[in-house]
Amino acid sequence: MKHTYTITGMTCNNCKASVEKYLSEIDHVLEVSVNLEIGEVEVKMDKHISTEILQKALPKKYSISEKKEKNVFTSSSMAAMPMEEEKSKLQQLKPLLLIIFYIATASLLLHYKDWSWSAFMLDFMGLFYIVFSFFKMLDLKGFPESFSMYDPLAKRIPFYGKIYPFIETALGLMFLMRVEVHIALMITLVVLGITSIGVTKTLLDKKAIRCACLGTALKLPMTEATFIENAIMIVMAILMLIGMN
Template sequence: MTYTYNITGMTCNGCKASVEKNLTALDRVTDVAVNLEKGEAEITMSSHISTQDLQKALPEKYQITEKKERNVFESSNAMSMPAESKESKLQQLKPLLLIIFYIVSASVLLHYKNWSWSAFMLDFMGLFCIVFSFFKMLDLKGFPESFSMYDPLAKRVPIYGKIYPFLETALGLMFLMRFQIELALIITLVILGITTIGVTKTLLDKKAIRCACLGTVLKLPMTEATLIENAIMIVMAVLMLIF
């Protein structure tokens, strides 16, 4: 069952991420989609949770009231469905796929006249880190909350989520400038390994949450694509360390 609630007290993307994190943490909640502009949240539950219990899960500054109820198994008439639910998974992932396409293209074009797999991989990893950190920088307040919803280390050490965009930028510069490459590769393996554990657990638990790989500005769902992009970076880092 999916229910729509009005939520007051949200003023920024950080508030939005906080509401999503606290509501998603409830056992019977399988998905939370917050619309900051409308001051609404669509909450999908395996069984009904009272408004009072939802309120207890939120900080005092937020007030939640039920607006309407929608059964996800009822008529799938497109006119009655929210705009976001009409989008296919591919459409939702379009920004991510486009960004990766441009990163790959740029990395290939930099070396097509004098091809080198190692140079290609270093530039791909460097551009990947720089571009992805840019989107995280757009909302430095909201990113840590969203990131901590699935990253094990960010859940336990809040400061890690706050410095992660800067760490990613530093790694990108190290790859592009060919500075302390081995150290950069080891750090990449560690941080992406930790994140991949969290992503894998989220996918296995079948919890529908937002992916923070491109920050909070772009509303990307957590899917296998996140796992694949992390795996690509991990494999490249391993290959670079071995060869």
């Protein structure tokens, strides 16, 4: 079932990410979607949760009150729901897929005359980090909250979420400039390994949250695509490390 609530106290994307984080951590909450512009939050749950419980989960600056309720399990909507959700998911993932496609294409074009797998992978990883860190830089205040919703280290150490975009930028430059590549590969395995653990747990728990891989500027859902993009980078890092030994 879905409940729509009116919420006050939100002033920016950081507030939006904070509300989504706190409400998503409540038991039986499956999905949280906040509309900052109109001050509403839609909560999907598998068991009724009182407004009082939702309010207690939020910081005092936010006030939440129920607006309306609609049951998504009615017979009239059951047949159309899977197709609509799948279409919506693909539409939301379009920016991510396009960015990865352009990064891969650019990496290929850089070496099509003098092909080298190692050079291709280094440039792919470098461009990947630079482009993805750029989107995170667009909202440095809101990113840490969104990132901490699924990254275990960012959840325990908030400062890590604040410096993560800069870590990605540094790694991107190291790969593109071929500076201390071995160290950059090791750091890649650590940071993406940690993130992948959180992504995997989120997917197994079937929590519908926003993916912060492209910051908060683009509303991307957390899906298997996030795990796959991390897996690609991890596999490349492992292959590069093996090749360097």
